[in-house]
Amino acid sequence: MSVDYYVRLEQGRDSNPSAAVLDALAGALRLDEDEREHLRRLAGGRRGGVGRPAPVTARAGLRQLLETVRPAPAFVLTPGSDILAENPEGLALLDGLSEWPRGRRNIVRYIFRHPNARRVVVxxxxxxxxxxxxxRTVPPAQTEDLVAELGAVDADFRELWAHYDVRVKSGTQRSFSHPAVGRLDLNSEVLTVDDGQRLVVFQAAPGSPSADALALLSLAVPSAAAGTT
Incomplete structure (x- = not known):
């Protein structure tokens, strides 16, 4: 690839780079796989491609799994982290989330805008x-309103957004401090289905103090007969 062609790409004078050019750019920039996929998605958008609309209701099978995995807290999320459904333990884990109406419930919004979030998430x-x-991995059409909202009110969000880090969320260890049951050290697992919906489950190691705390949390929430919200 010539320097002149690279400059044309940077300046937007060539909006249809080939797959080989994208791979060469990714290699030169030492992008990881998430970043490479983001680059391909951006190039596809320049060619006129559009991302599929975000789902608006949780799949029936994922709703069933929310109940199956109890007492593990679990959520069904859109690609942009809107909460389509959750089990009672999930709603209780993020203290204060239940105060918000369904349309406002979003994991990213909770992290940056709920007053309890910085205490709950260790x-x-x-x-x-x-x-x-x-x-950053989600089509902008599905996130632009949320990004505008958070960017207008939260300096931490603005700073992180400006870094342009790109990374698909996958399973990891998370710790929470719950006002009723104390500390919970949990491992998250993420299952993504073909329409982009994600099932996120937080599990405790069997026999651990966190498993005991989850059992206590489950006792304090509505019974399974009430169903998920």
Whole structure:
């Protein structure tokens, strides 16, 4: 690839780079796989491609899994982290989330805008970084309103968004401090289905103090007969 052609790409004078050119750019910039996929998606958008609309209701099978995995807290999320459904333990884990109406419930919004979030999420900065990096992987049409909202009110979000980190959320260890049951050290697992919906489950190691705390949390929430919200 010539320097002249690279300059044309940077200046937007060539909006249809080939797959080979994209791979060469990714290699030269030492992009990881998430970043490479983001580059391909951006190039596809320049060619006129559009991302599929975000789902508006949780799949029936994922709703069933929310109940199956109890007492593990679990959520069904859109690509942009809107909460389509959750089990009672999930709603209780993010203290204060139940105060928000369904249309406002979004994991990223909770992290940056709920007054309880920085107390509940033990490693808040790391969680915030992961949330923003994941938003970068989602088609802008599905996130632009949320990005505008958070950018207008939160300096931490603006700073992280400006870094342009790109990373798909995957399973990791998260710690929470719950006002009723104390500390919970949980491992998250993420299952993504073909329409982009994600099932996120937080599990405790069997026999651990966190498993005991989850059992207590489950006792304090509505019964399975009430169903998910």
């Amino acid at each position: 490693s808040w900065q790391r969680m915030a970084q992961d949330c923003v990096a994941h938003l």
